[in-house]
Amino acid sequence: MLDVRQLRTLRALADHGTVSAAAEALYLTPSAVSQQLAVLSKSTGCELLERRGRNVVLTEAARVLVTHADVVFAQLERAQSELRAISPVPMTVRIAGFPTAIMAVVAPAMRVLRDAHPEWGFEVADTESEDSVAHLIDGSVDVAVVMAAPNRPLLGDPRIKILPLLEEIYHAALPAGHRLAGAEHVSLTDLVQEPFVLAAEGLSCHDQVTAICADAGFQPRGRYRATDFGAVLALIANGFGVTLLPTLGVPLQVPEGVVLLPLKEDWPRRVSLIAVRSGAEYPEVIAALTAAAAKLVP
Amino acid sequence: MLDVRQLRTLRALADHGTVSAAAEALYLTPSAVSQQLAVLSKSTGCELLERRGRNVVLTEAARVLVTHADVVFAQLERAQSELRAISPVPMTVRIAGFPTAIMAVVAPAMRVLRDAHPEWGFEVADTESEDSVAHLIDGSVDVAVVMAAPNRPLLGDPRIKILPLLEEIYHAALPAGHRLAGAEHVSLTDLVQEPFVLAAEGLSCHDQVTAICADAGFQPRGRYRATDFGAVLALIANGFGVTLLPTLGVPLQVPEGVVLLPLKEDWPRRVSLIAVRSGAEYPEVIAALTAAAAKLVP
DNA sequence: TCAGATCATTCAGTTCAGCTTAACGGTTTC
DNA sequence: GAAACCGTTAAGCTGAACTGAATGATCTGA
Incomplete structure (x- = not known):
């Protein structure tokens, strides 16, 4: 055999x-x-x-x-x-996700799960989507929240099962006194000449924003870099430029001096997915994540 | 894992x-x-x-x-x-069957297969159906021709896949000069008082005949035993009694001095099945066996 | 064009998972 | 109540599967 x-x-x-x-x-x-x-x-x-x-x-x-x-x-x-479901040994769920997803979706979902199953263990890994899927396959992680992207071949792998999680739109983040700050919404074409505050090169947030601008036909100019959204927003509040934020990146409290406006276009969207190993589908975890996402983007 | x-x-x-x-x-x-x-x-x-x-x-x-x-x-x-189908290593098919099935079905089917695939190897085991299924499960045999029987639990095993092969009727074998030998057909009730020539105890042929008689309400009397149909028929030809033969047991040449008559009743039937391991279904072998059976019992 | 790097395979040596043997405690049977 | 039987445990051993070194074949870059 x-x-x-x-x-x-x-x-x-x-x-x-x-x-x-x-x-x-x-x-x-x-x-x-x-x-x-x-x-x-x-x-x-x-x-x-x-x-x-x-x-x-x-x-x-x-x-x-x-x-x-x-x-x-x-x-x-x-x-x-x-068997894990039958087993008296308390389950440990290992979740990987990209940073904003962990903040906005994974953490609230885990709270719900912990309340329902105080005996469960949780491990959370903050990894870029490529790594999340690799860890899923090698078994070091059980559930991954990843971003859909055209060049992500592993999502078609038969060993991985994919479920939709949420779809985000983007907002433009502008300094409060900006010439566009009073409008209802902002078009991408309005931002062609604006200086951008971008995430560090190599991070997915950086790639996404540049990809969106490329689709709109320009390359974002930007001399300022920051790794997390808080820092980015602080730079914007102080007039160093503008940026694009996906819904999950919008913090609960928009800092003073920053104005968030929805984009006029509806096409730059960020799709997030739940990925699990085929067969090991953790239905409760999936349900909790989906519920948490539904609260954000009904 | x-x-x-x-x-x-x-x-x-x-x-x-x-x-x-x-x-x-x-x-x-x-x-x-x-x-x-x-x-x-x-x-x-x-x-x-x-x-x-x-x-x-x-x-x-x-x-x-x-x-x-x-x-x-x-x-x-x-x-x-x-992979076996792809492999350049010639396939070896191991077939188990009860004796009459080997004679009547397995051997002709193997001949067809050998002509189509001269490089294949064949192994044939002459075993009772219980053993055939056990060997199927333990992997020492690939295809088994077995008889259906109520008390054969292994046929419900999920590891075994069952396919219908053929359904036989029974004939009464009588000495040529017997009082019933001139009739069109014989009823089981006619045989109540007849002495039976039975197979050796423990062989399935023996059990089948006694089971059929039991269903008809009597116990076959019989002082003579023989292990194979040839011997049984020789005894009958010499007037030692009668017996019941399933279709596959009817030899191509009925010996001198024996008359075969169909039973009037149509209920004592013997159902034969092909059993294979789930997943390893040997479609060509199954097709050959089914074709061979169809020639016997269209 | 050739030296160095890279890659897969082979062989010899080693290690540890998984087996056997032996001993033990609980259960059934006569 | 002794003997037989069954499953588990402990200790020791064996061989399947790994490592490491050596080999040949191929690619790359100077």
């Missing part, structure tokens, strides 16, 4: 592309990965790897096997998930 | 009822089984066994786990089955 450990190794190879990378992900040496796959190949009677230069690629047989393996993994998750 | 080997052990315990019996089935010591299940219990956080006197019984959690495990096993079978 097929060995699930070997299937897991094959899966890691499919994920990471090279034996070395798979080995690293599994905390093994390349040697061990190579040996495991050799045994698997022998036990199935199929060639699974094909050398392509100094690398290897999966054969058709290996791809078929990976597809089946994913179903097995999901079923094992499902079993474990159901 | 759950260990499939441990799940298999739990399954064996569920099958065999006791740790000792499960151990024997797995070619392990009871100690090993106990230890595996202890580890599984710890890793799930659930009690899986409950002592009941000097035995153990599965808890609810364990039963849930077994249900999930069966799905995993089937999926692993499915993967292996698909």
Whole structure:
């Protein structure tokens, strides 16, 4: 019978592309990965790897096997998930999310869950969405709140189940005395010449704002950088520029000297998703997150 | 993550009822089984066994786990089955069947398969249906041709997939000079006083005939026993009694001195089934068996 | 064009998970 | 009440699976 450990190794190879990378992900040496796959190949009677230069690629047989393996993994998750619900050992939920989601959605949801299940343990990780999904797959996190993005291939992975969470619109944050501050709403085209206060490069908030501006046909000028929204707003309050804030980024108390106006356009939207491992779907956690999101964006 | 080997052990315990019996089935010591299940219990956080006197019984959690495990096993079978089809290593099909089925159905079907796939290997086991199913489950056989019977619980096992094969009627075999030998057909009630030539006790043919007679309200009298149909018919030809033969038991050449007459009643029927492991369904083999059966009983 | 870097595999040596053996306590049976 | 049986535990051992070093093949950049 097929060995699930070997299937897991094959899966890691499919994920990471090279034996070395798979080995690293599994905390093994390349040697061990190579040996495991050799045994698997022998036990199935199929060639699974094909050398392509100094690398290897999966054969058709290996791809078929990976597809089946994913179903097995999901079923094992499902079993474990159901047992966790039966088990007297208190459950520990490990949640990953991007910073604003944790503030606005995860934390309130966890409060509800803690009140309902005081014995549960909670772990929260503040990670960018790519990392969240990777942690989901390697099992170090159970539920992830991630942002939808076109270039996020892992969200199509069969091992991951995706559920919609919320959709945010953006607001423009302006200094109180700004020429546009009196309007009902602001158009992106109004902001072409404005100096922007942006998040640090590499953070998703930075990428999002620049992407939105790029879609609108300009590149945001901005000499000021700050890592969190509080700092960004403080800079804006003092007249250093403007920025775009997604709904979750709007703090409960808008600081003095900052005006938030909805965008005239309705297309720059930020879609957040819940991601869980297929089979291990934590229905209560999902329900709590969804409820918390519904309170913010009904 | 759950260990499939441990799940298999739990399954064996569920099958065999006791740790000792499960151990024997797995070619392990009871100690090993106990230890595996202890580890599984710890890793799930659930009690899986409950002592009941000097035995153990599965808890609810364990039963849930077994249900999930069966799905995993089937999926692993499915993967292996698909790879076998891709593999360049020639397939070996291991078929078990009861004696008459092998003669009448399995052998002709295998001939067709061998002509289509000269490189395939074949192994045939002549076993009673209970054993066939057991071998199917323990993996030592791939396809089994078995008889349906009310007291055959394993046919409801989720690890086994059942397909209809054929339905036989019975014939009465009489000596040529017998008082009933001239009739169109014979009723069971005509045979109440007749001496029967039966198969050896313990063989399914014996049980079937006595069961049919019991249903008709009498116990077959019979001092003569023989293990195979040829011998039975030879005894009948020499006037030692009568018997009931299912269609597959009717040899191509009815020996001189024996008359076969259809039964007037249509209810003593023998239903044969194909059994395969869920997931490993050998479609070509099934097709060949079904085709061979259709030739016999259109 | 060649040296150095990278990658997968092989082989020998080692380690530890998981087995067996042996001993024990509880339960049933005669 | 002794003997048989069953499951669990403890101790020790074995082999499957890992590591590490060596090899060959390939790619890259100077």
